[in-house]
Amino acid sequence: MKKHDKFFLNGLWVSPDSTQVHEIINPATDEVCAEVPLANEIDCVRAIESARAAFPAWSSTTANERSDFIHKAADELLNRADELADAITLTMGCPRHICPNLQVLGSIQAFRAYADRAKTMEEIEQRKGFQVLKEPVGVCTLITPWNYPLSILIGKVAPALAAGCTMIAKPAEQTPLQDFIVAEVFEKIGLPDGVFNLLTGIGPEVGPVLCGHPEIDMVSFTGSTRAGVQITESAAPTIKRVCLELGGKSPLVITKDADLAAAVQYGVQNVMMNTGQTCSALTRILVDESVYEEAVSMAKQVAEDNIVGDPLDPQTTMGPLSSASQKSTVVNYIRKGIAEGARLVTGGEEMPTGLTQGAYLAPTIFADVNNQMNIAQEEIFGPVICMIPFRDEGHGVELANDTVYGLSSAVFAKDRESALAIARKIKAGQCFVQGANFTTDAPFGGYKRSGNGREWGEEGISEFIEIKAVLGR
Numbered sequence: 001m002k003k004h005d006k007f008f009l010n011g012l013w014v015s016p017d018s019t020q021v022h023e024i025i026n027p028a029t030d031e032v033c034a035e036v037p038l039a040n041e042i043d044c045v046r047a048i049e050s051a052r053a054a055f056p057a058w059s060s061t062t063a064n065e066r067s068d069f070i071h072k073a074a075d076e077l078l079n080r081a082d083e084l085a086d087a088i089t090l091t092m093g094c095p096r097h098i099c100p101n102l103q104v105l106g107s108i109q110a111f112r113a114y115a116d117r118a119k120t121m122e123e124i125e126q127r128k129g130f131q132v133l134k135e136p137v138g139v140c141t142l143i144t145p146w147n148y149p150l151s152i153l154i155g156k157v158a159p160a161l162a163a164g165c166t167m168i169a170k171p172a173e174q175t176p177l178q179d180f181i182v183a184e185v186f187e188k189i190g191l192p193d194g195v196f197n198l199l200t201g202i203g204p205e206v207g208p209v210l211c212g213h214p215e216i217d218m219v220s221f222t223g224s225t226r227a228g229v230q231i232t233e234s235a236a237p238t239i240k241r242v243c244l245e246l247g248g249k250s251p252l253v254i255t256k257d258a259d260l261a262a263a264v265q266y267g268v269q270n271v272m273m274n275t276g277q278t279c280s281a282l283t284r285i286l287v288d289e290s291v292y293e294e295a296v297s298m299a300k301q302v303a304e305d306n307i308v309g310d311p312l313d314p315q316t317t318m319g320p321l322s323s324a325s326q327k328s329t330v331v332n333y334i335r336k337g338i339a340e341g342a343r344l345v346t347g348g349e350e351m352p353t354g355l356t357q358g359a360y361l362a363p364t365i366f367a368d369v370n371n372q373m374n375i376a377q378e379e380i381f382g383p384v385i386c387m388i389p390f391r392d393e394g395h396g397v398e399l400a401n402d403t404v405y406g407l408s409s410a411v412f413a414k415d416r417e418s419a420l421a422i423a424r425k426i427k428a429g430q431c432f433v434q435g436a437n438f439t440t441d442a443p444f445g446g447y448k449r450s451g452n453g454r455e456w457g458e459e460g461i462s463e464f465i466e467i468k469a470v471l472g473r
C-alpha cells in the first residue's frame, strides 16, 4: 500500500502540522489502497507562504528558462508514465490498458506545448501612445477533481508555469497519488523551491484558506458546480480571479439524414469512455423523431457491447465508478429517471453480471426522456445517457440549449456544412461536428453554469496573465 506522510512545500518534503490521515479506496475492490495526510490551516498557510516567497524570482525568469523547465518536466513525466497510469487506475478505476492514452500521454504532450507558449509572455504590443505588456497573475491555488486527475492538473500547472506564476496544488481526496509523482518530478528537475507546492486535504475544510487567503491571487478550479460556488464565495472578499471548469449536460444533435450508426456509436462511447465521468460527456442524445426508435436500438447495442469489469483486465472497456459514493449518486439518478417515467432501455442499478464487489454499474440508456426531467437537466456523472426525440432541427437546437450548462456539444448531420450551421447555434464552449475528437490544442471551457474562462490551447495561458498598459512616450 502506498503511504505518503509529507507535503511538498518550498522544494522540500515536509511533515504536516496536522496528524489526520485519509485512506484512499480502490473502487474496483473496495479496499484501502493508499494513505495521505490531510492538511489543516497551518499546513495551507505554509504552502501559501512558500508560493508567495518564490513568486518574485520565478516571475522574473526568462521565457526560455521556464520553457526549459517545462520540457524537462515533460521528459521526466514520460519516464514515469507507467507509474502515473498505475496510480490513476488504482484510485479511480480507469481500465489500465486504456489509461495511458486517455489519461496520461496526451496530457504530457500538452504540457510540452506550453514551453512555446511561455514565449508569448515576452511579446510587447506597441499601440498608438502606449504599450501592452503581459505579467503573471501571481500565486495560484489549483484544485482538481478525480475524473482526469493528471490531465486536469497539467491543464493548470502548464500554463501557470509558462506564465511565471507560482502555485499550490490540491488534488481530489479520492485521487491524490499522481500529484505526488508530479511533485517528485519537479523536485528531480530542480524547479526552484516554492514554485510548485503540493498538499492534500478535504475540499470544504482547506478550501476557505486556499481560496480565501489574501496572499492568493487566483484560484483555478475544476469540479462540481456546488464546489465552484463555495470557492467563488471564499475568493470574493479579496476579489481574486477565479477560473472555473464545472459541470455539463452536453447535447449530441443527430439529424434525420446523418449517418445514424456512426453518430450513435460516437455518442454512446463518448459517454461510456470514462464510465460517464467526463464533464464534457454528451449525455443527452437528441435525435430526429423519424429515426429515433432506430437510434435507441442502436444505442442499446453499443452500450451492451461494453465489457464492464476489472480495470486490470485488458478485455475491460469500462471500469467501476470512481467511488462507492459516486455509484450511489448515479443509482439515485437511475431510480429518479424510472420514477419520472423514462424508459430504461438497458443497464440500471443492478451490479453488472459476474461482478460481486466494487463500484460497478452497467452502461445505462434511458429513452423517451423529456428534457424537463431531472435526469435530463442535472449532471449525473455516470454511465447514463438520456435519449430525447425532436421534431425538426429548430426544435433540436432549442432542446440542446435548454440547459443551465454549456460546456460541450456535438452534431451529426448530412454533411459538414449542415452540421456547422447547427454548431453555430449551440450555446456551448465546444462543439464536435461529424465525429471529431478532443484535442488539448483547442480552448476548452463553459458557457453559463459550466464555468468561465478557457483552459488548454493558446487561450489556456490567458487565465494566468495580468495585462498592463504602459502609457507615455
Ligand code: ADP
Residues within 6 Å of the ligand: 143, 144, 145, 146, 170, 171, 172, 173, 201, 202, 203, 204, 205, 206, 207, 208, 211, 222, 223, 224, 225, 227, 228, 230, 231
Ligand atoms: P465531487 O463532489 O464529485 O467529489 P467536488 O467538486 O466536490 O466533486 O470535488 C472536486 C475538487 O474540489 C476536489 O479536489 C475537492 O476536494 C474540491 N472541493 C470540494 N469542495 C470544495 C470547497 N468548498 N472549496 C475548495 N475545494 C473544494
